[in-house]
Amino acid sequence: MKVSELIEALKLKLITRIDYTDREVTGCYIGDILTRVLSHAKPCDAWITVQTGAEITKVAAATDVACIIIPEGITVDVAVVEKADENGIIILGSCLDSYGLAVGIGRSI
Numbered sequence: 001m002k003v004s005e006l007i008e009a010l011k012l013k014l015i016t017r018i019d020y021t022d023r024e025v026t027g028c029y030i031g032d033i034l035t036r037v038l039s040h041a042k043p044c045d046a047w048i049t050v051q052t053g054a055e056i057t058k059v060a061a062a063t064d065v066a067c068i069i070i071p072e073g074i075t076v077d078v079a080v081v082e083k084a085d086e087n088g089i090i091i092l093g094s095c096l097d098s099y100g101l102a103v104g105i106g107r108s109i
Helices: 003-010 034-040 055-063 078-087 098-108
Strands: 027-030 045-048 067-070 091-093
Touching (some): 003 091, 003 098, 027 098, 034 055, 045 055, 045 098, 055 067, 055 078
Parallel strands (some): 027 045, 045 067, 067 091
């Protein structure tokens, strides 16, 4: 499933300005401890996290996840969005919690 299809299926909000939604999503990883995400997230995962610091862009780039999804309506600072745009990282937002997102992703892919 492509990120664009996931956005439509789960009614996600594209937070980043640059649109790389043709990336393939093949799995899901939920994690907020960045060192754990670095060692366990797989390429093409949708990464769900409540973390919103600039480090998430570095972790996403290092793990080659398809996108970052920020749950629960949490906002992301403009500087982080700009950093994500610079590095081709997709950040999506949702009002759903992490569990609801993971279930939706699991049903969709």
